[in-house]
Amino acid sequence: MSQLSEVAANPYAAELAAAKKAVVLAARLCQIVQQGILQSDVQSKADRTPVTVADYGSQVLVSLVLKKELPSHSFSMVAEEDSKDLRKDGAQEVLEHITSLVNETIANDGSYNMSLSKEDVLAAIDGGKSEGGPSGRHWILDPIDGTKGFIRGDQYAVALGLLDEGKVVLGVLGCPNLPLKSTNKHNGGYGSSRDQVGSLFFATIGCGTEVEALEGSDPQKISVCSINNPVDASFFESFEASHSKRDLTSSIAEKLGVQAPPVRMDSQAKYGALARGDGAIFLRIPHKGYIETVWDHVAGSIVVTEAGGMVKDASGNDLDFSKGRYLDRDRGIIATNKYLMPVVLKALQEAMKEEQ
Numbered sequence: 001m002s003q004l005s006e007v008a009a010n011p012y013a014a015e016l017a018a019a020k021k022a023v024v025l026a027a028r029l030c031q032i033v034q035q036g037i038l039q040s041d042v043q044s045k046a047d048r049t050p051v052t053v054a055d056y057g058s059q060v061l062v063s064l065v066l067k068k069e070l071p072s073h074s075f076s077m078v079a080e081e082d083s084k085d086l087r088k089d090g091a092q093e094v095l096e097h098i099t100s101l102v103n104e105t106i107a108n109d110g111s112y113n114m115s116l117s118k119e120d121v122l123a124a125i126d127g128g129k130s131e132g133g134p135s136g137r138h139w140i141l142d143p144i145d146g147t148k149g150f151i152r153g154d155q156y157a158v159a160l161g162l163l164d165e166g167k168v169v170l171g172v173l174g175c176p177n178l179p180l181k182s183t184n185k186h187n188g189g190y191g192s193s194r195d196q197v198g199s200l201f202f203a204t205i206g207c208g209t210e211v212e213a214l215e216g217s218d219p220q221k222i223s224v225c226s227i228n229n230p231v232d233a234s235f236f237e238s239f240e241a242s243h244s245k246r247d248l249t250s251s252i253a254e255k256l257g258v259q260a261p262p263v264r265m266d267s268q269a270k271y272g273a274l275a276r277g278d279g280a281i282f283l284r285i286p287h288k289g290y291i292e293t294v295w296d297h298v299a300g301s302i303v304v305t306e307a308g309g310m311v312k313d314a315s316g317n318d319l320d321f322s323k324g325r326y327l328d329r330d331r332g333i334i335a336t337n338k339y340l341m342p343v344v345l346k347a348l349q350e351a352m353k354e355e356q
């Protein structure tokens, strides 16, 4: 297909290319910081500074790349981090660290001949202050999703999505520690890249979901599994027990007759893994009173829906990302295929009723 016809087929082709570039560069910075954390001693693992540096650095790079690659677009971004703490007395050293890390990443990449000042870094972070909402276009960013996994050396994701008139139209999920090879035979075996680690999932509305190596490779179309009997299904849940109620997920699994133990994984990497059929169901049921933020689900949800899956709240409604920085929805999120959704939803509703 020529480049012109590709643009015609995907009205968000330019935005997708910019988003992929932004996520790849941000993921590189995160990888360098994570390697540093893992090489350091136990004491500094408990220190949150390294992950903080990576969170901010990732947000700076995404904001910068999107603006550079899409200069004629108006820019609005809803992102997790802000510069408030970095502007406080005593934060100078951390800010200097972020600035040099960002500048090193830009220099190593070689795409942009520029160097950011500390003020530029603060301004780029605050580029993520938008309130989002139902009109216009808004980028939605989680610069590191799964920060606890990041510190442990496990899964995390750089998650970037685009909202257009309240609808998610594009999502990119960079998962530096997720193997490229699917554990599902149907989608697996990506030629010579079999043992490669680092997956980049991307989806645009109406165009399906693809995955390629974070370091670059031919993209592969992926799809959710076609399991229709829950007995054969496996399910994903949060690695962190405090993030999703395990008594409820295990009661749902029991009602469904799911045999396999849950696969516990940090971050939106779960949505990516589900989108290529590594598992059949993703259940997330936070404790009462927890309000979900949009950046924890925008990119992951379109990666799953464009791979043929469904993402619903506990009432069976689609997630509504048009309400601002928070997800206004019933507690609980289910992602699975169209065959399993009705039965999982029923089991979730029963389990939640029994909990009361």
Ligand SMILES: Nc1ncnc2c1ncn2[C@@H]1O[C@H](COP(=O)(O)OS(=O)(=O)O)[C@@H](OP(=O)(O)O)[C@H]1O
Residues within 6 Å of the ligand: 080, 142, 144, 145, 146, 147, 148, 149, 237, 238, 239, 240, 242, 243, 244, 265, 266, 267, 268, 286, 287, 290, 293, 296
């Ligand atoms: N108490 C509580 N309940 C529910 N969710 C919470 C809670 N605390 C945090 N968070 C959010 O969870 C995000 C991480 O997502 P996961 O739960 O999928 O991953 S993990 O297993 O916790 O790593 C995590 O995203 P990051 O902050 O980007 O890591 C949080 O936004």
Ligand SMILES: [Mg+2]
Residues within 6 Å of the ligand: 142, 144, 145, 146, 295, 296
């Ligand atoms: Mg998050």
Ligand SMILES: [Mg+2]
Residues within 6 Å of the ligand: 080, 142, 143, 144, 145, 146, 147
């Ligand atoms: Mg985060």
Ligand SMILES: [Mg+2]
Residues within 6 Å of the ligand: 080, 147
């Ligand atoms: Mg956080």
